[in-house]
Amino acid sequence: GFGLSATLAPLVGQQRSLELLYTGRRINGVTAHEIGLADRLVPLDSLRAEAHAFAAEIAASAPLAVASIRQTMRGDLAQQVRVATEREKTEQGWLRQTDDWKEGVTAMAERRPPNFRAE
Structure with a gap:
C-alpha cells in the first residue's frame, strides 16, 4: 500500500524491494541505512541538532533553485505514487x-x- 510499488524499488533496487514486500519483514535503522532507505544514522541524543544543521544547510542554498528541485522531484514522484496507489487499491x-x-x-x-491456503 501507500504507493510502495512505485517508490521502494528506486531506493533499494527491484530484488530487495520484492523481498521486503513479499515478506513484510521489519527492518531497523541500521539496515534501512545499509540498503538505502535512510540517508544517515544519527544518535537519538543529537537528532534535533543534526536536523537543525541540515535544515540550515538547505536554507543557505539558493531558495528558487531549492524550490525548483523540490517541485520537479516531488511532481514526478507524486504522479507515480498516484498511479501505484490506485493499482494497489484495486489489488x-x-x-x-x-x-x-x-x-x-x-x-x-x-x-x-498464519496458515495461508491461497483461497
Missing part, C-alpha cells in the same frame, strides 16, 4: 475478500503464524 480490494486475508488478520490478532 487489495479483491484480496480483502479472500479467506487468506481473513486468516492473516486473525493470525495477527491471535499472535500466531
Whole structure:
C-alpha cells in the first residue's frame, strides 16, 4: 500500500524491494541505512541538532533553485505514487475478500503464524 510499488524499488533496487514486500519483514535503522532507505544514522541524543544543521544547510542554498528541485522531484514522484496507489487499491480490494486475508488478520490478532491456503 501507500504507493510502495512505485517508490521502494528506486531506493533499494527491484530484488530487495520484492523481498521486503513479499515478506513484510521489519527492518531497523541500521539496515534501512545499509540498503538505502535512510540517508544517515544519527544518535537519538543529537537528532534535533543534526536536523537543525541540515535544515540550515538547505536554507543557505539558493531558495528558487531549492524550490525548483523540490517541485520537479516531488511532481514526478507524486504522479507515480498516484498511479501505484490506485493499482494497489484495486489489488487489495479483491484480496480483502479472500479467506487468506481473513486468516492473516486473525493470525495477527491471535499472535500466531498464519496458515495461508491461497483461497
